[in-house]
Amino acid sequence: xDILQLIANGIPAGVMYSLVALCIVLxxxxxxxxHFGYGDQITFAAYLVVITQTLFGAPLWxxxxxxxxxxxxxxxxxxxxxxxxxRKTPLLVQVIATLAIGxxxxxxxxxxxxxxxxxxxxxVAPRIFNLGGVFITSANVAAxxxxxxxxxxxxxxxxxxxxxxxxxxxxENAKGASIVGISVTKVFASIWIVASVLAAVSxxxxxxxxxxxxxxxxxxxKGFCAAVLGGFTSLPGAIVGGILLGLIETTAGYYISTxxxxxxxxxxxxxxxxxxxxxxxxxxxxxxx
Amino acid sequence: xxxxxxxxxxxxVAFGLWGANPVFADSTGVTDSTIKIGFVGSMxxxxxxxxxxxxxxATLAFEELNAAGGVNGRKIEFITVDDETSAPKGIAGxxxxxxxDKVFAVFGPSSSAVGVPMxxxxxxxxxxVLIPSFxxxxxxxxxxxxxxxxxxxxxxxxxxxxxxxxxxxxKRTKIAILRQSDEYGATGAGAVGDRLKELKMAxxxxxxxxxxxxxxxxxxxxxxxxxxxxIVVYGYPAPSAIITRQLREVGIKAEIIGSSATSxxxxxxxxxxxxxxxxFVTTLEHQPESDFPAIKxxxxxxxxxxxxxxxxxxxxxxxxxxxxxxxxMIEAIRQAGKDLTREGYVKALESMDGYETGxxxxxxLSATNREGNTKMYIAVIKDDLTREVLPGAIxxx
Numbered sequence: 001x002d003i004l005q006l007i008a009n010g011i012p013a014g015v016m017y018s019l020v021a022l023c024i025v026l027x028x029x030x031x032x033x034x035h036f037g038y039g040d041q042i043t044f045a046a047y048l049v050v051i052t053q054t055l056f057g058a059p060l061w062x063x064x065x066x067x068x069x070x071x072x073x074x075x076x077x078x079x080x081x082x083x084x085x086x087r088k089t090p091l092l093v094q095v096i097a098t099l100a101i102g103x104x105x106x107x108x109x110x111x112x113x114x115x116x117x118x119x120x121x122x123x124v125a126p127r128i129f130n131l132g133g134v135f136i137t138s139a140n141v142a143a144x145x146x147x148x149x150x151x152x153x154x155x156x157x158x159x160x161x162x163x164x165x166x167x168x169x170x171x172e173n174a175k176g177a178s179i180v181g182i183s184v185t186k187v188f189a190s191i192w193i194v195a196s197v198l199a200a201v202s203x204x205x206x207x208x209x210x211x212x213x214x215x216x217x218x219x220x221x222k223g224f225c226a227a228v229l230g231g232f233t234s235l236p237g238a239i240v241g242g243i244l245l246g247l248i249e250t251t252a253g254y255y256i257s258t259x260x261x262x263x264x265x266x267x268x269x270x271x272x273x274x275x276x277x278x279x280x281x282x283x284x285x286x287x288x289x
Numbered sequence: 290x291x292x293x294x295x296x297x298x299x300x301x302v303a304f305g306l307w308g309a310n311p312v313f314a315d316s317t318g319v320t321d322s323t324i325k326i327g328f329v330g331s332m333x334x335x336x337x338x339x340x341x342x343x344x345x346x347a348t349l350a351f352e353e354l355n356a357a358g359g360v361n362g363r364k365i366e367f368i369t370v371d372d373e374t375s376a377p378k379g380i381a382g383x384x385x386x387x388x389x390d391k392v393f394a395v396f397g398p399s400s401s402a403v404g405v406p407m408x409x410x411x412x413x414x415x416x417x418v419l420i421p422s423f424x425x426x427x428x429x430x431x432x433x434x435x436x437x438x439x440x441x442x443x444x445x446x447x448x449x450x451x452x453x454x455x456x457x458x459x460k461r462t463k464i465a466i467l468r469q470s471d472e473y474g475a476t477g478a479g480a481v482g483d484r485l486k487e488l489k490m491a492x493x494x495x496x497x498x499x500x501x502x503x504x505x506x507x508x509x510x511x512x513x514x515x516x517x518x519x520i521v522v523y524g525y526p527a528p529s530a531i532i533t534r535q536l537r538e539v540g541i542k543a544e545i546i547g548s549s550a551t552s553x554x555x556x557x558x559x560x561x562x563x564x565x566x567x568x569f570v571t572t573l574e575h576q577p578e579s580d581f582p583a584i585k586x587x588x589x590x591x592x593x594x595x596x597x598x599x600x601x602x603x604x605x606x607x608x609x610x611x612x613x614x615x616x617x618m619i620e621a622i623r624q625a626g627k628d629l630t631r632e633g634y635v636k637a638l639e640s641m642d643g644y645e646t647g648x649x650x651x652x653x654l655s656a657t658n659r660e661g662n663t664k665m666y667i668a669v670i671k672d673d674l675t676r677e678v679l680p681g682a683i684x685x686x
Contacts, residue, residue, distance in 0.1 A: 002510050005539060013504035055600070107333050114601035115337035117527045119558035126561065128538055135539050210503035211527040211559055215335055218501045246504065253507025258496045259470065261507060 004134045006250045012140035014246020015147045016210060019202040020223025021230060021238035022151065023195040029233055030171050030191035033083060033094050037102025039220025041196065044105045045071045046203035046212050050118050060121050068200040075196025079189050102217065110214040120207035143205045150198065151239050158235070167191060225269050231282025240280060245269075314630040315415075318393030322359075323366045324622065324629065326351070327386030327395045329407075334374025336400035338526070338553075339422050342607020343399045343614070344369055347421070349594050350615035360619055361627050368392060376406035383407055387416050394419065394634060396618060399607070401425035401473055411436055417635050421614025422607055424549065426476060432659040435631075437638050439617045439661035440610045440649040442549065442572050444473065446685035448480025448523075450665045451546060451570060454683055455519050456488050459544065465494035465517035467508055467532060469524035477548055478523040493517050498532065500525050509535045519544040526551055530559040537563045544568065549665070554578055554605050557674040565672045568679075570665050572650055576676055577604045583647035587612055613649035617661070620644055650682075 020039060027035045035041075045067050052063035082097055127138040158164040170177040170187040178184050210216060226245045230237025245265060252264035272279065318325035328347060331340030351365040359365065368390050370382035379398055386392045394417040398404040401423045411418050412433035419437050420428060426443040428436060442450070455461040464485060468478030474497070482492055494515035496508040509532065512520060520536060520543050522529045529551045536545060547556075547569040554577055560567060575581035577588060591608060592599035598608070622629060624637035641661070644652045652661040664682040671677055 002514070005510060006506060009504065009506035009535075009539075013506065016503060110333060110337055114598065114603065115335075115341055116553055116555060116601065116603075116605060117530065117559050119555060119561075122561075126563065130540075137538055209531075211530050213527050215501070215527075219503055221501075222503075250504065250506040254510055258498065258508045258511065262499065 001133050002254065003251075006254055007247065008134050008136050009140070010247040010250035011243055012143050012209075012246070013250060014226070014243035015143050015239075016202075016206055016219060016242070017222040017226040017245050018239045018242025019143075019147055019150075019198070019205065020220050021226035021242050022147075022154070022235060023198050023202070024220070024223055024227050025230070025232060025235055025238045026154070026198075027191060027195050028227075029235075030167055031079075031083070031188050032091070032171070033098065035098045035195075036095060036220070037098045037100070037105065037217075038195070038199065039217030039223065040102035040105040041071070041074070041199045041217075042203045042206065042220075043109060043212070043214065043217040044074070044203075045196075045200040046120060046207040046216065047109050047113055047118075048200070049204065049207075050113070050120065050212065053121070064200075064204055067203065068197055071196045071200040072193045075192040075194075075199070076189055078196075079192040083192075084185065084188070106214050106217060113214070115214060117211050117213035120212045122208045123204055139205075139209050143209065146201065146205055147239065150201065151235065154235055163190075225266070229269060229272055229279060231279030233283065234279070234281035237279060237281025244280075314628075314632060316393070316628075316630045317391050319363070319629050322363055324360070324363050325366045325368060325390060325392040326618070327383075327390060327392035328367060328369040328397050329372055329379055329382040329386060329395060330369075330397040330399035331374040331403060332369075332371040334372075336374040336403060339607040339610075340372070340374075340397070340399035342603070342605055342609075343397060343421050343611035345591070345595055345598060346604070346608040346611025346613070347396055347615035349591055350612050350619065352594070353590070354619055360622050361629065363629070365619075372398060372403050374400065374403060376403050379403040379407045380410050383410055383414070387414050392416070393629070393631065394618070396421065396615065399423055401427075402471070404428060405472070408433065408436070415631070417631055417638070419614060419618050419638075422610040424477075425472065429659040432657065435635065437654060437659050437661065439652045439654075440572060440613050442570075442650075442662050442665050442685065443660060444477035444548075445480045446660075446663055447549060447570055447665060448477045448482075449484040450683045450685035451477075451521055451548075452481045452484035452488065453685070454667055455521070455544075455546065456485070456490065459519065461519035461544065462490070463493045463515070463517045463519070464490070465496075465512045465515055465520045465543070466492045467494075467496050467498060467505075467512060467520060467522045467524070469528065470497045470499050473525075473550075474523045478521065481521050481523070498524065498528055500528055502528060503531065505532045505535050506539075508532070509539055509541065512536070513539055513541050517543045519546065521546055521548075522551070523548045524550065526553055526556055526559060530556065530564070533560045533564045533567055546570070546667070549606075552576075552606055552668065554676075555602055557670040557676060560670070562672075562674070565670055565674070567670045568667050569670075571606075571668045571678060572662060572665050573606070573609060573648070574650070574666055574678060574682070575648070576668070576678065577606065577609050578676075584609075587648055609648055613646040616646040617641070617644060617652055 048067035049063045052058045052066045124138045129136045226242035230241025253261035355364040372379035424444045426445040468474035545567045549570040551569045552571040575584045591604045621637040625633035650662040668678045
């Protein structure tokens with residue numbers, strides 16, 4: 001029976017990683033930037049809910065809506081004020097900039113909201129379902145369901161909608177896209193907005209489960225691993241990579257040793273990087289010489 | 290060479306020199322009207338949970354003292370350094386306070402991860418250091434002549450106290466341990482295991498977790514397989530809160546007891562209703578939210594002085610221990626008299642036997658003992674998520 005419980009808990013644990021991985025991949029695919037501050041952006045969005053509720057006494061729905069809107073504007077700000085001006089600098093400069101954004105957010109939240117963890121309101125009423133000895137919580141069900149909806153929506157958006165295809169075109173060949181009339185600046189800005197909205201959604205799902213603190217964004221380390229496992233360019237790969245990582249961690253911890261949990265999980269990751277550098281869902285990169 | 294070995298060697302040499310050489314009066318940092326006190330602690334980074342509180346509490350105590358005219362006619366000049374939860378920065382900060390600012394004594398640091406690597410530097414400096422909160426026993430084992438701890442209880446003692454409580458008071462016979470993988474968890478949970486061994490018992494499960502982890506399914510299921518009647522969770526607040534929830538979510542009904550790191554005022558809300566009945570170690574007989582007169586007076590003064598921190602639901606444990614630690618420091622300076630020297634201050638600390646701040650545990654120090662507190666209480670989270678300290682202090686020596 002424990003194996004079923006491991007699966008029942010391992011999937012939602014992995015979904016938390018998937019949500020982070022999804023947006024890291026989205027930003028990377030869309031703008032070529034690896035956003036090392038994304039975990040902290042999620043934390044920031046979660047704090048926005050708490051701030052709106054605590055300081056302004058807003059009801060939960062309004063606090064969530066405020067968080068989504070402010071996150072979207074903040075994403076736009078990051079792009080227009082920081083990353084657009086340095087778009088033509090070496091990639092390393094842009095990566096350092098994202099690290100700086102993350103650190104500033106983390107320490108800013110620590111200074112403004114204090115170093116202690118904060119209780120975060122549950123999106124769904126806390127309930128535990130007993131399915132023949134396997135316990136499943138309402139928070140985990142909600143996280144998995146919303147992650148699936150987000151993935152399907154993004155998949156359809158990029159495959160079906162004209163705007164989604166414009167984004168892909170701009171990403172693959174910015175110069176070519178601008179020649180055919182696609183505004184690369186608008187496309188990049190919209191990617192940052194979408195990823196930032198998803199940061200708020202992830203925050204609302206994540207914070208009640210993993211506990212809100214200034215360091216909650218460290219979960220992004222696992223998100224990056226999930227993205228690498230999935231292929232770093234594939235949105236479904238990010239989801240599958242996260243879930244796989246969650247399952248590997250829980251089963252390795254249970255069947256081998258809790259002390260060896262991370263050793264096994266990261267060992268698998270290293271093996272994938274060595275033997276399948278393109279990840280599980282990524283395409284092998286061919287370079288003509 | 291391991292840091293702890295270096296610290297032990299430095300402390301040994303320092304203690305040897307202390308006894309072998311004549312002591313010269315050292316009044317560095319003292320003028321006719323002021324005493325320079327340095328603070329090095331974590332105001333940013335993960336350990337700010339304790340450091341920012343230690344600093345805020347001490348600031349309030351020193352400001353109150355200065356407003357009342359100071360101690361023996363001198364006012365406190367408080368110089369602070371942020372170690373950013375980094376041991377190298379802690380060492381650099383300590384050296385700056387001692388060498389550039391030339392402080393009389395140091396208050397802090399605030400976390401084991403920073404403080405333990407600093408011990409050798411602190412011990413060799415000879416500058417008196419008063420630690421108000423963190424709990425690594427390595428700071429006082431072996432004792433250094435100039436390093437004291439008050440208020441908090443060290444992890445070795447705490448682990449013994451937890452085992453004593455579960456076995457002798459609660460009559461538990463199947464105890465599982467879930468501990469953080471770092472030195473904090475290893476020392477505290479190790480002490481639980483050692484004490485159980487002395488009591489002719491062994492933990493039925495002993496699992497580890499990382500402080501930054503967000504899912505603990507494998508640990509809680511392994512614990513469930515062992516069918517314990519009590520579970521010790523020795524870790525920081527965020528992982529302990531998730532673990533407590535997950536233990537209950539998979540149907541475990543055993544008693545759960547957390548380390549003193551989970552004695553912060555908002556911990557019950559972090560865990561939620563599912564955590565009602567969870568116990569934890571506390572070194573405060575009266576919690577910061579209580580209406581005990583001395584606590585209430587401190588809370589009101591703190592919230593008036595720091596309205597931005599009051600908004601965060603503070604004062605918390607770190608603030609309270611910072612305030613109480615500073616009161617202890619002030620009392621020792623007072624007892625050292627008008628001709629204040631470091632030696633006189635150290636002697637005054639060593640002579641404290643039962644000094645009470647009114648908000649923390651009494652301080653018992655001596656010429657051979659640098660650990661001011663050896664007692665703790667057990668508290669419980671009630672159904673309405675308020676906290677109740679159970680009667681009877683537990684001796685942990």
